[in-house]
Amino acid sequence: MTSTIRTFFILVAALALTGCAVPTVTEPETVAVRATSLNPAYSSINAQVLSDAGRVDSTFVASVDPKALTGTLTRLQSTYSQKLGDENLRVGDAVSSIGMWGTSVRYGGMQFGTRSETRDDVINSSRMATAGLAVLPTVADALFASVSDAGTGLNQRSLAVNRSLPSGSQAWNLAVKDALGHSESISAPMITRTRLAEEGCSDFSVSFGKVREDYALTSNSYGPTFANTTVACGAPLGFTIEGHGEYLADEVTAFGVGVARQLGSLGTASLAFAQSNAVSGGTGWMSKVGFDHTNSIFSLMVRSRFQSREFRDIASTALTDPIMQRDLASVGVQVAEGASLSVAYATQTTWARERTNLISVKQSLGLGRGTMSMSAGHSLEDNFGSSLFISYKRPFGVIRHTRPVLDEIEEFQLQLPQQGSD
Template sequence: MYQTWTFGHRVNTRIFLNTLLLLLIMLMFTPSTSLAEDATLTAEEVFLDVLINEQRKGTVIILRKDDRLFVGARDLQLWRLRLPNTNPLTFYGEDYYALDALAGLTFKFDPSTQMLALQVPPRLFEATFLNAQEINFSALSPPSPGGFINYRVSANHAKGLTNSTGMLDLVGFGGWGSAQTRILGLDLNKQARAIRLESTWTRDEPMQLTRLRFGDTISGASSWGGVVRFGGIQWATDFSLQPGFVTFPLPGISGEAALPSTVELYVDNLLRMRREVPSGPFSIQDLPVINGQGDAILVVRDIMGNEQVITQPFITSSRVLKQGLQDYSYELGFVRRNFGVDSNNYGRPMAVGTHRLGFTKHFTGEIHGELLGNQQSVGLGGVLLSPVAGVLAGSLAMSHSKKGIGGLLGLGFQRQSGSFSIGANTQLASQNFAKLGLQPEKIAPRHISQMIVKMASSVNGAFALNYTQQVFRELEEHRSISGTYARKVGSLGNLRASVTRYLNGEAKTILGLNFSMNLELGNRTNANINMSANKSHKNVNLQLNQRMPARGGFGYRLVPGLGDSDRREAEVSLQNGVGNYSLAAAQSQGQTAFRGSASGGVAFLGGSSFFSRSITDSFAVVQVPGYPNVGIYAENQLSTHTNAKGNALLTSLRPYQKNSVRIEQSDIPLDAQIDTLQLDAVPYFRSGLVLKFPVKRSRGALLSVVLDNGEPLPVGAQVEIINENILENELFPTGMRGEVYLTGLAMNNRLRAIWREQSCEFALPFPETTDPLPHLGTYICVGVEP
């Protein structure tokens, strides 16, 4: 008996312990449910009017529990307050946070008015981030297949001889990129020849900021390497593919606002930005500043009139890349020789690479290498942005060639602060150093140094002092120091004085004085007077100009000889929609010369050809099919009109930017159906696209419809033009007296009227007419069904 009880007692204890452990585990994994149940049963709901920093926020639900106030997470987020890092109180599935968990927040509760006033420091609000630079990169319009030809011819006659030159620029483009060939024609001393300048295929990738070229182009630049023309392939970054893209790090400025405020940003005492900010901390990134050092001043003015001023110095340089940004150029091909003289003269094979990387916002590193047959060069470079010293730069390179092993060292610094700037750079090279652009038989200069100091003032003018030293191995050393001073002389003109002292060989000093004055004599006419003097002669130059109108017209230029100069010139110019033309005559020292020139272009796009002025940028063919003489506006400026077919050539579009193009509505007949009056063009560089405006003749007419019994078609009945080729025909409502207005009519039409589950049909001819709103008369709708 005793043993059985003992056994049973042991069994009950084990069950009890297991049950207790299970309950504890369940409690551990379900805390929120338990709290929710407790909060639902014990928390008190109150509706309170809330003020935050004396700004009314409306009426919200507040929980009161154990003499503590809890606010819903949604309301805190709506007020832009940061959620405290504490466990929330859950009430009917929503989280509430205690006000006393927000460190620094104070509140006052008035039971009599049911008002809750909160005083919140700015740091408890969510931060606001602003960008002072607006980047408006638009998606590119797909290029249409096409091309254009530019030409320029000129002739000169002097001393009984006539020489002429011509330039032909052939460009084709499409979705595959663009291809260009330039040809120079010469007829000198009755010896005519044609020279191919360059032939290049280019493909741009604006989203990747890269450009691929195949053909004739120019190698990329580095801090110490040379630049040459070559024929081959090049892959490089090109930041101009996204206009407005900033490559260097821009400074930022931060502040706090207890109340909604207006912030004004001043850079070097110039207002650059004005924005509204809510309560809390804010940060303005990418301040609109330029190279150099200065001060950014932020004026914060809240709605109560309180004002605070934040001043922050900055230093920037375009020579430094943003952190993580890469700038590179890789080339493979053959060095071009005698460019402009020979068409197909290529020399040494070359492989060149340049790569720059922004390691931090203060330091950018560079590596550059060159491989040219039996010549190899490699080097490193870097630019450091220092708030104290300014911009520090250095480069170190070495080479191997037939001359032997050579080396190069370059150092430089630049500091610009307000109206004062100073800079210096020096480059030392050994005798055997070789690089791209330096002919193999040439010897590198031993030492090249330059130092420049500039001071500028809007009141006192600008002063610059420059020292240059060049030490050659096979030539005489060159050393000089020069100073210039320039200032505006009231409203009269500009004065410039200069002095240059050569310090090597026979030291000599050159003094110069120049005064220029520009007088506006009319809308397009001005006179320019330039007086200069030095030790050897005095010269007075008077020039009278009339500029050509932008849309076409005449202009001229007259230069009478004055002072020691007997040079006289006269030139007349004409500009129209298809070219530019000029004739000029000059006389000096008893000799007379004549010159004439003409330039223009021909574009091929959209199945049409257009004569135009020389095309230097991008362009578009605007199509308003069937509507001649419609005004075409680019950026709200009247540019051209459509021809008899409704087409027009629009030139001078900005590549990789949005160009707003619209048509003049008043030039389109009333019976036209216009879906839009404006289209945006974002073209590739020196490429074209077709802008087709969705304008068509509505072919509309008004008619009256009656039924078999003579009654008019009921109001609200719908009429459709039966077209078996369209799944869903357009429906036209019927008005009073059975009148209905239809569009899209053909010469012969079959119409169906539908109303109250009834229908009937009738035939409608539509004769050609010049009336924009014709009335076709009354028609009987027969065969009413059911």
């Protein structure tokens, strides 16, 4: 009981200090407190102060259980953000933005630009505790880590990935267990669409600060200096030219360019090339090619990555067995009205010749007022099995008719049943 009272007063004090950080404005501020997770062992609390001048946002995790390992109160992130015309200014804790390639990390510092969101395939969970540098993995990283024994970036950050049966209309299930043993359900595409820029260079993001360390394990641990810049320009003849660079003090510097173009009704093609200079690995190179096509009955997305043994980005500075080649593909077909079929394939080869192949098939069929779905996943490796899941969904009440497009078959996605925090 004493621990509960102490936690309550700490939260009230933190909220009061947060409110003091807002500049004086002519209209009253709005204060909002929200609990995204609430249980005796692990509770997440978010406090916001909103006004015309900007927004102050703070998130904490707390435990009212004296035996819990997380302590009484841990600060996750505190941020002041303000919109300046078309640009956004963020001071405090943020997540870096990336383009056709690169690494998203949590850091404390400054972020300015029009591109403030992470890429859709980046696993951006605000409550996931990680050891070491707070690097955010992609869905593809997590997928391959689920069938890898050791040596991946997730293992080094005390993250474990368990794959279970597919759920509902999704093709794969991944449960990521963080450094504190809490499980997090993931829902994100394995492949994201190529982002085309409008004419000019108004699509950009500049980040600078220090990388978070031991995120959600300690409140105020910051590591080496970090910088990240992404600029995408709409060029003549319909080309999008993108430049991306990232820097981690005493570790690695990487810079690259990407080119993308819409090829009429054929689809969108993209090509990226990057070079890195790492303290531990020397100079290396990486290239990525991609293609997207979508019409009313067919969808295709392909990504291929090739790199030298010496190439490093921030996510792979400590890897002993880096990627040599990674291929991702997703194909979807609208077979008939209310019926679709999709196939996803992922393969990866490392420089130690460790090869991983994964395949998933999903079929959906309208049946009465509901939808019947069948999902199957299989690893082509000898040490991993297969999975099959069949489900039926039927709405109750008034049905809102929506266009049965390729939303579920355009991209390879991961979805988990909601799990507890323990």
